[in-house]
Amino acid sequence: METKNSPKTKKTADRTKTDANGQSIPISIIRPEILKQDVIVNKTIERAKKLQERIIKDKAKLFEEVELYLEEVAQKNGLEWKGNAILNSFDGQNRVEIRFKERxxxxxxxxxxxxxxxxxxxxxxxxxxxxxxxxxxxxxxxxxxxxxxxxxxxxxxxxxxxxxxxxxxxxxxxxxxxxxSTKQYITFYEKDESGQSRQIVLNFSTL
Incomplete structure (x- = not known):
C-alpha cells in the first residue's frame, strides 16, 4: 500500500504543464478534455510540420527539373535562361507555368x-x-x-x-x-472533360 508520500504519488503531483501565460499548472487539476485537446493539437501540428517539410522539398525538386530543362534549351542556343516560362505537354492537356516576382x-x-x-x-x-x-x-x-x-x-x-x-x-x-527579394511561383494546369484548363490546387486550405 502506497503512503501519502510514496515516490509514485509525489511524481504525479509534481507533473505540470505550462499554460498560455507561462504559468506551470499541475496536471492533476486540468480537466481531462483539455488535456486531450492539448495532445490532439500538438500531434496535428507535428504532422502538419512534417507535411510542410515534404512539400518544400518536392517544390524544390519540381523547380529544379523545370529549370534544368529551360537552361538546357537556352544553352543549346548559346543563351542563358531568364524570366518566366510556360511549358505544355505534347497533347496540350497539361501545362506548367513558372513565374518570378520581384519585391x-x-x-x-x-x-x-x-x-x-x-x-x-x-x-x-x-x-x-x-x-x-x-x-x-x-x-x-x-x-x-x-x-x-x-x-x-x-x-x-x-x-x-x-x-x-x-x-x-x-x-x-x-x-x-x-x-x-525574388519569389518563385510554379503552377500546374490540366484540361477537364470540357476542354477547360483547371489549376491543380495545392493550397491545403482549399482542398
Whole structure:
C-alpha cells in the first residue's frame, strides 16, 4: 500500500504543464478534455510540420527539373535562361507555368524624383491635362500605414512627356528601384472533360 508520500504519488503531483501565460499548472487539476485537446493539437501540428517539410522539398525538386530543362534549351542556343516560362505537354492537356516576382523598395532617389516632379507641376500651365496632373499628384500619396503604392510610382514611367525635368525625374525613379527579394511561383494546369484548363490546387486550405 502506497503512503501519502510514496515516490509514485509525489511524481504525479509534481507533473505540470505550462499554460498560455507561462504559468506551470499541475496536471492533476486540468480537466481531462483539455488535456486531450492539448495532445490532439500538438500531434496535428507535428504532422502538419512534417507535411510542410515534404512539400518544400518536392517544390524544390519540381523547380529544379523545370529549370534544368529551360537552361538546357537556352544553352543549346548559346543563351542563358531568364524570366518566366510556360511549358505544355505534347497533347496540350497539361501545362506548367513558372513565374518570378520581384519585391521592390525605393531608395532615397525617390524623394529627389518627387522634387523634380513638383517642379514640373508648377511649371506646367493650369490648362494642361487635368487627369494626368491628378494621376501624378496622387502617385506620392501614402496609405494608412504611411506607405506609397509602388504601382502608382512605376506607372509614371509609362508617360512619354517631352519635358527635360520630367525625364530627369523618371531617371531618378529608375535609380531608386531596389530589388530586395525574388519569389518563385510554379503552377500546374490540366484540361477537364470540357476542354477547360483547371489549376491543380495545392493550397491545403482549399482542398
Amino acid at each position: 521592390i523598395q525605393f531608395g532615397i532617389e525617390l524623394q529627389l524624383a518627387k522634387q523634380k516632379i513638383d517642379e514640373c507641376l508648377k511649371a506646367w500651365s493650369a490648362d494642361s491635362n487635368v487627369n494626368l496632373r491628378a494621376i501624378i499628384s496622387e502617385a506620392f500619396q501614402v496609405d494608412k500605414k504611411g506607405e506609397i503604392a509602388k504601382y502608382r510610382i512605376l506607372r509614371l514611367r509609362r508617360y512619354n512627356i517631352k519635358d527635360t525635368i520630367w525625364k530627369q525625374a523618371m531617371e531618378l525613379i529608375d535609380a531608386a528601384i531596389q530589388v530586395v
